[in-house]
Amino acid sequence: MHDDSKGFFALDRELNRDDYITLVYRFECTGDPWTAAAHLCQEQSTAQWKRVGVDEDLRGIYGSKVTALEVLAKLEAPSLPGMLHHIDGQLHAALVHIAYPIINFGNRIPNLLTAILGEGVFFCPSIYAIKLMDIEFPDSYLEQFPGPKFGIKGLRAWTGIKDRPLFMGVIKPNIGLDPQAFSDLAYQSWLGGLDIAKDDEMLCDTTWSPFAERTRVLGRARADAEQRTGKRCCYLANITDEVDRLLMMHDIAVRNGADMLMLNAMCVGLSAVRMVRNHTQVPVVAHFDMIAPFSRVPGFGVSSIVVTKLQRLVGFDAIIGIGLGSRMKSTPEEVLSNTRACTDPMGPIEPALPVPAGSQWAGSLKPLHDMIGNADFAIVPGRAVFNHPAGPKAGAIALQQGWDAIKAGVSMEAYALSHEELRQSIGDILG
Amino acid sequence: MHDDSKGFFALDRELNRDDYITLVYRFECTGDPWTAAAHLCQEQSTAQWKRVGVDEDLRGIYGSKVTALEVLAKLEAPSLPGMLHHIDGQLHAALVHIAYPIINFGNRIPNLLTAILGEGVFFCPSIYAIKLMDIEFPDSYLEQFPGPKFGIKGLRAWTGIKDRPLFMGVIKPNIGLDPQAFSDLAYQSWLGGLDIAKDDEMLCDTTWSPFAERTRVLGRARADAEQRTGKRCCYLANITDEVDRLLMMHDIAVRNGADMLMLNAMCVGLSAVRMVRNHTQVPVVAHFDMIAPFSRVPGFGVSSIVVTKLQRLVGFDAIIGIGLGSRMKSTPEEVLSNTRACTDPMGPIEPALPVPAGSQWAGSLKPLHDMIGNADFAIVPGRAVFNHPAGPKAGAIALQQGWDAIKAGVSMEAYALSHEELRQSIGDILG
Structure with missing residues (x-):
């Protein structure tokens, strides 16, 4: 795993769960699944986490973080034909849990959608197929939405x-x-x-x-x-x-x-x-x-x-x-x-x-x-x-x-x- | 082809093109592709075209109509796995041109989207995979939209x-x-x-x-x-x-x-x-x-x-x-x-x-x-x-x-x- 990838991993118990929504993606990738998952977090949050010439790391607060990754299978071929344009190593299917910082988008629906289904998710290097399988919200976040009136x-x-x-x-x-x-x-x-x-x-x-x-x-x-x-x-x-x-x-x-x-x-x-x-x-x-x-x-x-x-x-x-x-x-x-x-x-x-x-x-x-x-x-x-x-x-x-x-x-x-x-x-x- | 299907076909020259947008779908189906295309038109427009006990046919004005159908291939297997739940005859891939009556939805975007990408399109009997490939509008329709200001x-x-x-x-x-x-x-x-x-x-x-x-x-x-x-x-x-x-x-x-x-x-x-x-x-x-x-x-x-x-x-x-x-x-x-x-x-x-x-x-x-x-x-x-x-x-x-x-x-x-x-x-x- 590339050294930069480590900033996009966290242990669940290290995180204040009120600050994060949980995203569960199933993906298929070429090469190392952990590196792919880190790239996914990078593309969907802090694509670049420091300024040139400044010693900083914005990932701590603003980076989305892999909290669990399960390799589901080694694949012989992509499960969807026509999706894989560049093969670069062994194919894997994986299920990943990502903690996504709410501070990045707040309680607005279009901005939430951008985070969970935006460019970064679907155009991540080495991930050629991905599906958002589930989403979980902390109660403190849910309180900010109306829900059904009746x-x-x-x-x-x-x-x-x-x-x-x-x-x-x-x-x-x-x-x-x-x-x-x-x-x-x-x-x-x-x-x-x-x-x-x-x-x-x-x-x-x-x-x-x-x-x-x-x-x-x-x-x-x-x-x-x-x-x-x-x-x-x-x-x-x-x-x-x-x-x-x-x-x-x-x-x-x-x-x-x-x-x-x-x-x-x-x-x-x-x-x-x-x-x-x-x-x-x-x-x-x-x-x-x-x-x-x-x-x-x-x-x-x-x-x-x-x-x-x-x-x-x-x-x-x-x-x-x-x-x-x-x-x-x-x-x-x-x-x-x-x-x-x-x-x-x-x-x-x-x-x-x-x-x-x-x-x-x-x-x-x-x-x-x-x-x-x-x-x-x-x-x-x-x-x-x-x-x-x-x-x-x-x-x-x-x-x-x-x-x-x-x-x-x-x-x-x-x-x-x-x-x-x-x-x-x-x-x-x-x- | 089922007799009811015929009401969902038309010759291009019979139609006043100012009254229709053109939708081009590629689909895969089980069984006869012409019947499948007629079903598609039915599901996405006049699902039921007459009242019980009334001699009428609403398809003439309100039905979407197949104006061209090209069978692309006989298929051995679906091109997408996991999409086909019931096989009922030979599999085909087809490209269909559909004239869709503008009178059904007018110039409102959400209603246009419902017509072209709604339930009817994606839950049509015998069509297990479908993609809207292109759309064309008559100028008289385009005039009702703003387009770019700059x-x-x-x-x-x-x-x-x-x-x-x-x-x-x-x-x-x-x-x-x-x-x-x-x-x-x-x-x-x-x-x-x-x-x-x-x-x-x-x-x-x-x-x-x-x-x-x-x-x-x-x-x-x-x-x-x-x-x-x-x-x-x-x-x-x-x-x-x-x-x-x-x-x-x-x-x-x-x-x-x-x-x-x-x-x-x-x-x-x-x-x-x-x-x-x-x-x-x-x-x-x-x-x-x-x-x-x-x-x-x-x-x-x-x-x-x-x-x-x-x-x-x-x-x-x-x-x-x-x-x-x-x-x-x-x-x-x-x-x-x-x-x-x-x-x-x-x-x-x-x-x-x-x-x-x-x-x-x-x-x-x-x-x-x-x-x-x-x-x-x-x-x-x-x-x-x-x-x-x-x-x-x-x-x-x-x-x-x-x-x-x-x-x-x-x-x-x-x-x-x-x-x-x-x-x-x-x-x-x-x-």
């Missing part, structure tokens, strides 16, 4: 649903309907017992569905549905838009009767989410666009778990993300880790409601319930509700029947014998 | 440098110096002829270098250096911060004498950049943090070229991105494509100055000049200037000498025989 407890109070998963539904056709036609579908779904009818993540403020008009029409329909059903009927409006319009979009939506708001988190940026969180009067829900391109590849980018933690940190009350099923291209372990990142203790930060998504229907309830081990989650079907053969009301009823079957300890197929809407759902989905 | 022409007027590449330099040590010590280094580099002394992308508004104080001290030093050198000396201040602080950061910086501003584009979000562009009084420069995690993997995510185009669209005057050299893990072709994405005709959008970066020094000028074919670029060394054995002034002088050697048609080594600062640079870099 959280799971608040969402249960908001919706009035105490002891089962929340039923969200993506109103479909998602694109192309005028506000009245769109609202009529939501209304039907509410009559069937859907808790939250929501805009698709693609639906925004458009010429054919102006946001002000859509929220006004849906807000009225929601009030009507509540009167008819005697239960809370939520409309989750997608306010994803230019960041300097977000607070205005919030105000329009809330004034017009939308009672939950959605943001496509990475498309507006996590900092913009924090801004909305500090302003919002209603629960705010994350949609997971633009997370896949940097989280899906094993061995490169950033783990979805890190993104989930950051989304909770900036204040989402519910987080729609990857769920079970082949379309979601993820393992049950990753889905479970993400739900836990929503709900595990995180200092003063409230739990967020996990919403593992993807082509769901009544039959999605049981595997999620079994995996998570409790009812603190939501499902978010689209076509299963709004393309149900008997229409959206029947589609929503089928969700409740799916849950009732679980509570009765009966298979869905058996329960469907006496429950027509569920029977039709099963027929439609399973062919 | 651009290359404006930057040349701003700096007074007419006929050579601009010399930027990242002040180092990048992290840990107080404003006065930091400013002293910038001052020395300006005396040596550096055009633009800049904050590192990691440096922000911190307790040990408060932004207001740093910009005040550097602003004064800049004025002094201009008086002593008789030439413009720019200070590029990094205003990357929470989005609701950006305009304030701009105002502080400009009032205190910073005359160029930097944003870590993806860390604040492209929409926030557009907001700053609409407010700024000085040139705005992009830094490339958090682009690598979704652009470096061949075959997954988004091409750096797309990100460069989007950065130009929202108004960056100069774009720091991947440059030549092994640390940058990119091919010369990709670097060149990115410089061209900055400068190629783009309707009413001004050219932005390309700044291909990464461990640069005087010797970086010639390969870039040869590749680009003109002097419309900047280099942005850090340690080569600020860790020059004789200090930052000598480091800056060496850059000019490197350029003078090119103009004289002499090799750097030959020119260095009579130019001490360049000789020391060569010794330091090449050992």
Whole structure:
């Protein structure tokens, strides 16, 4: 190991943990993994730690530091083809724990992102592939972030649903309907017992569905549905838009009767989410666009778990993300880790409601319930509700029947014998 | 091909191109590539295109449409391991051109991003790997975006440098110096002829270098250096911060004498950049943090070229991105494509100055000049200037000498025989 590398290592017990966040990276490198890890710290913190002609070493306070390194394997070839441009020695895979000094960037999200996912991380000599696997924060740091305003407890109070998963539904056709036609579908779904009818993540403020008009029409329909059903009927409006319009979009939506708001988190940026969180009067829900391109590849980018933690940190009350099923291209372990990142203790930060998504229907309830081990989650079907053969009301009823079957300890197929809407759902989905 | 798929195909000549952006994706799929491409269009636009019981088809106006598909290869195995969870037929690689209706999202950046890089794109049945390779916009769409306020022409007027590449330099040590010590280094580099002394992308508004104080001290030093050198000396201040602080950061910086501003584009979000562009009084420069995690993997995510185009669209005057050299893990072709994405005709959008970066020094000028074919670029060394054995002034002088050697048609080594600062640079870099 090069002599200069030593300044980028520290023993965990030597550090005041309140001063550091912990970053866990998996990387592949050519040559010595310890030298590579030191380079990583150098590139992502004090690239040059002394002035010419001055006897100083800024690494003590400002350098990020390797606190643990585990060599996972010697490799014959890179696990990702096309990433390695210069071979210079034996290839290794390693897992490294890095303590990163908070004093370098403070409590600002864009500066945190620069530190953990910036140029230095991905363009480090000899490291040809790297993925940020996890992140941990000291409580004294977490205290500086808002976290969810409502959280799971608040969402249960908001919706009035105490002891089962929340039923969200993506109103479909998602694109192309005028506000009245769109609202009529939501209304039907509410009559069937859907808790939250929501805009698709693609639906925004458009010429054919102006946001002000859509929220006004849906807000009225929601009030009507509540009167008819005697239960809370939520409309989750997608306010994803230019960041300097977000607070205005919030105000329009809330004034017009939308009672939950959605943001496509990475498309507006996590900092913009924090801004909305500090302003919002209603629960705010994350949609997971633009997370896949940097989280899906094993061995490169950033783990979805890190993104989930950051989304909770900036204040989402519910987080729609990857769920079970082949379309979601993820393992049950990753889905479970993400739900836990929503709900595990995180200092003063409230739990967020996990919403593992993807082509769901009544039959999605049981595997999620079994995996998570409790009812603190939501499902978010689209076509299963709004393309149900008997229409959206029947589609929503089928969700409740799916849950009732679980509570009765009966298979869905058996329960469907006496429950027509569920029977039709099963027929439609399973062919 | 499934009958429903046909609604997601169109002939280019049937479409009014003013109504569509063009997306070029490379994907790998199991089974029929045409069906996969139709599914892609469905997932990313009208997931469900008719209501139950209504005879309608929303795909005509709102569906994205395959206009060309080229099967690139039959594959024996996925090009990326770990991405394919269910094999269902022969594997193919394909290149698809998709016309995406602008009416779905309008001229808002976060909604554009949702369409082109959202859930639908990355969680499409049978497509297990996909990368957005390129994007094209009709002029009528481009007119709705600001583009660079200064651009290359404006930057040349701003700096007074007419006929050579601009010399930027990242002040180092990048992290840990107080404003006065930091400013002293910038001052020395300006005396040596550096055009633009800049904050590192990691440096922000911190307790040990408060932004207001740093910009005040550097602003004064800049004025002094201009008086002593008789030439413009720019200070590029990094205003990357929470989005609701950006305009304030701009105002502080400009009032205190910073005359160029930097944003870590993806860390604040492209929409926030557009907001700053609409407010700024000085040139705005992009830094490339958090682009690598979704652009470096061949075959997954988004091409750096797309990100460069989007950065130009929202108004960056100069774009720091991947440059030549092994640390940058990119091919010369990709670097060149990115410089061209900055400068190629783009309707009413001004050219932005390309700044291909990464461990640069005087010797970086010639390969870039040869590749680009003109002097419309900047280099942005850090340690080569600020860790020059004789200090930052000598480091800056060496850059000019490197350029003078090119103009004289002499090799750097030959020119260095009579130019001490360049000789020391060569010794330091090449050992």
